[in-house]
Amino acid sequence: GFFGIPLIIAILGNDSVFYIAAFIGFLNLLQFTYGKVLLTGDQKSMSAKQVLTAPFFIAILIGLFFFITQLPLPGIVTRTLEITTNLNTPLAMFTVGVYLAQTDILAMLKKAVLYKISFARMFLIPLVVLLLLKFVPDPWHACKLAVLIAAACPVGSNVAVYAQLYNSDYRYAVETVVISTIISIITIPVIVFIAEHFW
Numbered sequence: 001g002f003f004g005i006p007l008i009i010a011i012l013g014n015d016s017v018f019y020i021a022a023f024i025g026f027l028n029l030l031q032f033t034y035g036k037v038l039l040t041g042d043q044k045s046m047s048a049k050q051v052l053t054a055p056f057f058i059a060i061l062i063g064l065f066f067f068i069t070q071l072p073l074p075g076i077v078t079r080t081l082e083i084t085t086n087l088n089t090p091l092a093m094f095t096v097g098v099y100l101a102q103t104d105i106l107a108m109l110k111k112a113v114l115y116k117i118s119f120a121r122m123f124l125i126p127l128v129v130l131l132l133l134k135f136v137p138d139p140w141h142a143c144k145l146a147v148l149i150a151a152a153c154p155v156g157s158n159v160a161v162y163a164q165l166y167n168s169d170y171r172y173a174v175e176t177v178v179i180s181t182i183i184s185i186i187t188i189p190v191i192v193f194i195a196e197h198f199w
Contacts, residue, residue, distance in 0.1 A: 003181070004153040006089050007188070008146050019146035021063075028056040031162060039166040092157040096181075099160050099174035108175045118154075118180040122187040126152035130195050138199070145195065152191045154180035 004024075008016050032054050033046045044050065051057055066073070073081075108114065129151040133144045155176045164170035 003089070003092075003156070003184070004150040007153070008149050011149065012142055012146055016142055016146045019143045020150045023147055023150045025056070025060050027156075028054075031158065032056065035159075035162055036166065039162060039168045095161065096157045096174060096177055099164075099170060100178060103171050103175060103178075108178065111175065114175055114179040115183075117176055118183045121155055121176075121180050122152065122183050123191070126187070126191045127194075130191065130198065133195075134199060141199070144199065145192070148191065148195055149188065152184070152188050154184045 004020060005017055008020060029051065033051060037043060037046060065071075126148060129148055133148060136144050155173075157174075157177055160170045160174040160177060162168075163173035
């Protein structure tokens with residue numbers, strides 16, 4: 001979300017955000033359930049009650065209601081939501097910066113495991129998604145490209161937030177965010193180039 005939404009808007013326009021809304025919703029669902037289980041070992045976060053009362057799920061339901069009903073919102077509400085939305089990327093970068101300030105940058109750059117994780121996240125996973133999207137009909141090209149770009153984006157900053165929230169190694173988590181973000185400068189254009197020639 002913090003990286004993918006602005007990138008997809010820049011490439012495909014504002015309407016394209018709709019294509020990755022479900023992608024981000026499922027990502028949040030997995031982070032809130034399976035991610036919490038990985039960090040805490042507590043299976044209770046996988047319960048339906050936990051999911052149905054989660055803030056992101058309630059926000060999705062509210063968003064779907066307004067999308068389906070097309071009820072107009074007062075200008076002050078839409079403007080407030082627009083301002084809040086525009087804070088998404090800067091706030092995520094600020095958060096990563098705060099965490100990064102507590103990290104040994106030289107040691108981070110020498111960790112081979114971070115490059116292995118980034119290679120899998122930034123290249124292997126998008127290639128699998130690219131192959132699967134080959135079977136989606138061509139009239140859905142913009143949707144395919146939006147989903148592919150979202151799949152090719154770096155590790156999200158909320159990984160570090162979850163890690164700190166559940167007393168895990170948040171410095172390591174932020175290192176995966178930083179290294180994958182740096183590598184994405186090369187990998188995202190390469191993945192999109194491959195997709196445009198493969199599809």
